Structures are given as structure tokens and as C-alpha cells.
């Protein structure tokens with residue numbers, strides 16, 4: 101990598117001064133304090149050294165794993181550079197006249213896995229959120245010593261995956277620092293070891309969870325994935341769980357992940373299963389996306405959107421595998437995994453957007469489509485997560501069928517890790533597909549053409565045949581259907597989505613219509629689905645609604661729910677080969 105001007109300037113100075121001292125590597129020492137947590141304001145100081153005549157500090161516009169421009173520089177206030185001059189170059193970059201101490205306040209009041217948060221219960225942030233990087237000549241993070249000292253609020257402690265001593269942590273790679281989560285508070289920590297490597301599980305929040313069960317199951321999942329890859333690619337791993345009433349989502353990091361889950365969604369088995377699947381998902385990203393990744397996803401350019409056609413591999417394959425790891429680890433029953441695949445197929449194969457958007461387009465446009473999905477996205481787009489998981493099903497079965505059950509998608513993942521696993525360079529667009537063909541020993545042209553670059557309907561014969569499965573539709577499920585999604589908003593029952601193929605669309609219903617009555621009888625958010633279930637498919641019904649404060653009525657012909665319940669189960673006529681394939685696929689269970 102080319103030296104940045106700042107580094108060259110710094111080097112010139114040190115060479116002139118003495119031979120004792122080696123060329124100075126720029127260094128940034130961040131100190132993050134939180135003297136008044138209830139103000140939601142972190143205070144950050146950065147001691148800059150070895151930066152030369154000038155340098156540029158830049159706040160990332162986005163954070164890896166979450167493909168949306170979030171403008172982390174927007175939360176900065178009171179920026180100062182003690183002993184130097186500075187000017188703002190744009191919305192997120194500061195040009196500073198050489199070594200000095202920079203300081204600023206950082207407002208953090210958005211509790212999510214990807215944004216900073218500070219209140220009287222804890223502090224949380226990612227490196228990309230509040231630690232600007234030093235720019236190199238290309239505008240990318242420069243090679244420098246990045247040190248972070250956290251000054252926790254009284255009585256609080258720090259959990260992070262970054263190497264360090266006490267509350268001071270260090271790396272010479274901003275991609276590592278930016279990727280690191282810091283949890284500061286009174287969280288509880290449980291630990292386990294896999295292959296001699298320590299794993300910590302930090303719990304922030306409260307709820308009806310059983311921490312011991314979570315840790316036991318997590319350990320099994322880690323062991324299972326480690327077995328597949330023949331080891332673990334780190335020396336320490338940290339799970340951070342944010343458990344609060346309205347939280348949700350997860351974000352993967354190099355040696356850690358953050359999972360957010362609603363406080364009271366642990367007790368029911370199906371809720372717990374969804375949570376542990378999230379843990380399995382985020383953990384699998386240790387390999388898929390944090391190490392196996394397209395070139396553009398590391399090293400990172402944080403200044404603007406980074407487009408790739410491969411997010412369906414990064415997220416779709418991860419969604420496909422998250423359930424398999426749980427089954428192989430004995431944490432989830434195989435039938436539950438089959439049920440979840442059936443649910444995905446049911447939902448995605450009835451989504452009108454499947455005829456419009458390919459997986460590659462969904463990946464490429466993640467920044468402006470999936471991450472900024474509007475009420476019409478179901479009609480014009482697909483999620484590279486779920487649709488990608490469907491391709492995972494088809495592809496895995498195809499490889500097993502082509503190799504007589506000797507090889508599978510597991511081999512593709514192992515080989516991809518060996519070939520492109522970080523810190524090795526990532527793969528070029530299209531290379532992963534070639535590698536899948538290499539493992540399968542056959543051309544997969546039709547699969548890519550139809551389901552990755554194209555929008556053809558999916559057929560499951562080959563998949564069912566591989567494992568000896570049956571896919572049947574529950575004929576009893578003649579549920580009435582209006583083809584609209586609704587939600588209670590601002591005290592009104594609102595249409596929030598209109599299915600392109602449904603009766604609501606034909607009757608001209610629109611997002612934001614407020615539904616008042618069905619056939620003259622008042623309905624509310626609570627009673628709406630019950631009242632719809634009373635309707636008869638084929639019959640007419642009248643909806644009374646407000647449309648921009650004007651009273652209108654719409655005549656709908658009640659249809660039948662297109663996604664009548666799909667069931668995926670093991671056939672009684674499974675052949676020995678199918679049995680073997682199934683066991684290898686799903687594990688001992």
C-alpha cells in the first residue's frame with residue numbers, strides 16, 4: 101500500500117532528528133469516557149502522534165454487516181483540536197494541522213446492534229460508531245497504532261473482543277477496531293471453552309431467559325461449526341446479548357457478535373429456537389462474511405456505499421446454515437428445521453417480488469432496497485436472506501446428488517475459507533460460483549441463470565429426492581384472504597402493504613388507508629384478523645375506510661390464502677442413500 105503524505109512527512113522528520121529513533125508510525129490513542137450516562141453522551145479524546153504536517157480524521161458513513169448509510173459523524177458535537185488548526189472537509193472528515201489532542205462529545209441514544217447507546221444502565225458502541233480513522237492517501241483507513249482506553253462509569257466494566265490489558269485495547273488495523281463492539285456496564289458474563297479457546301457470553305438487560313441453557317447450547321453450536329472447519333480461527337470469542345423488551349437483530353464481527361432479543365421471548369420453545377438460531381447465524385459469520393467474503397467487504401471503504409452481487413452468498417447461505425448447525429448440534433429437532441424451511445419456501449414462493457428481482461440485484465441494491473424497503477417492496481423485491489437460503493437448499497442437494505453424497509455445500513464452505521479466508525484477499529465477483537462448480541464437478545450454469553441472476557420459479561424435486569423428503573400442501577387450509585397487510589398505527593388500523601396478486605389490489609386499496617368496518621361492522625387492530633377469517637372465499641365484502649380523511653368504500657372478492665400451509669417431512673419410502681444423505685445433512689439430531 102502506498103504511503104500517505106502524512107506518514108512520509110512524519111518519517112522525514114524522524115530521519116532528520118536521529119538514527120536512534122525508527123520512522124514513526126502514526127498513532128491514535130482514543131480515550132472514551134462517560135461521566136454522565138443519562139445524558140446519552142460519550143466524551144472522546146484522541147491523542148494524535150506521528151501524523152506529520154496534517155492529517156485527516158474520518159467518521160465512517162456505515163458499519164460492516166449493515167448495508168445502510170448511517171452517517172456516524174452526525175452525532176459529533178463540540179469538536180476541538182488542542183494545539184492545532186482544523187477544518188471540516190465534508191460531513192464526516194476533519195483536516196487537522198498535525199499532532200494534537202482532538203476531543204468531542206458523541207450523542208448515543210439508539211439502542212441497536214449497529215448503533216451506539218449510552219444511558220444509566222450501560223454504554224455500547226462499535227469502533228465504526230464513534231472512533232474516526234486516520235485517512236491514508238486513498239481516503240482509506242491508514243496503517244497506524246490504534247489504542248483505545250475506556251473509562252467506564254463508576255462500578256461498570258468492559259467487555260470487548262479486542263486484545264488489551266485492563267481497560268486499554270490495541271490494534272494496528274482500523275478494520276479490526278471498527279469491527280469491534282464495546283459493552284460497558286454491569287452485564288453478567290458466563291464462559292466456556294471449545295478446543296482450548298475461551299468464549300465469553302455477556303448478558304445485558306433482563307428477561308425470562310435461562311442463561312445456562314443458552315451457554316450450553318451455544319457451546320454445542322460452536323463445537324459443531326468448529327468441527328466442520330477443522331478448528332476455530334481466533335484466540336478468543338465474545339457473544340454480547342442485548343436483552344430488552346423491544347430489541348431484535350444481530351450483527352457479526354471478526355471475533356464476536358451482538359445478538360439483540362426481546363426480554364420475554366425465551367420461554368416458549370419456538371421463541372427460544374428462534375433466538376438460538378440467531379446465535380448460530382451470527383456465529384457462522386465468523387467464517388461466512390467475516391473471513392470468506394467478496395473483495396469489497398474487507399479491507400473496507402467506510403466513506404460510502406460498497407456494492408457487491410454476493411450478499412446472497414454471505415447472508416443467504418448463513419440463513420440456510422443457521423438451522424442446520426442447530427440440528428447437527430442436537431439443539432433443534434430435524435423436523436423443526438424442515439418446518440422452518442417449509443415456512444421460508446411458502447412465504448418466498450408467494451411473494452410477488454420474486455418475479456421482478458433477482459438475488460444478484462437484491463444483493464447489489466441492498467443499500468437502497470432491502471435496507472430502505474418501502475410498503476411496495478414485497479411486490480418488487482426479494483430478500484437475499486430468505487431467497488438466498490432457498491438457493492442454499494437447492495445448491496446443497498445438487499452437489500450431493502452430483503457426487504453420490506460424497507460432497508456437499510460444507511465442502512464449498514471449507515474450500516472457500518481455505519482459499520479466501522481473511523486475512524487473505526477476498527474473492528472476485530463470480531469466483532464463489534466457480535468454486536461451487538469445482539466441488540460439484542458439474543456445471544451449475546442453469547442454477548445461477550435461473551435463480552441467482554434470473555427470476556424463474558423454483559422447483560424442489562431434486563432437493564426432495566436427495567434426502568427422501570415430501571413437500572405437501574395442507575388442503576384444509578382454505579383460509580380467506582384479502583391480500584393486504586395491516587397494522588395499528590396512531591390508533592388506527594392501517595393498510596401497510598397491498599399484495600400485487602390479491603383482491604385488495606384489484607379493489608384499489610392503498611397503503612395508509614385506515615380500515616373502519618367490514619360489511620358495515622366496526623373492526624379494530626385486535627378484531628381484524630378474526631373478522632377476515634369469518635369471510636367466505638369467493639364471496640364479496642365491503643371495506644369502509646378513510647383515505648386521506650375522506651370516507652370511501654371498496655368492494656373485494658374474498659380470495660383464498662395462496663400460502664396455505666406447506667409441510668416438509670421425511671418420506672416413509674426413504675432409500676438407504678437418501679437416509680445417508682439426510683443423516684449427513686441434518687446430523688445425528
Ligand SMILES: [Zn+2]
Pocket residue numbers: 381382385414415418
Ligand atoms: Zn447475517
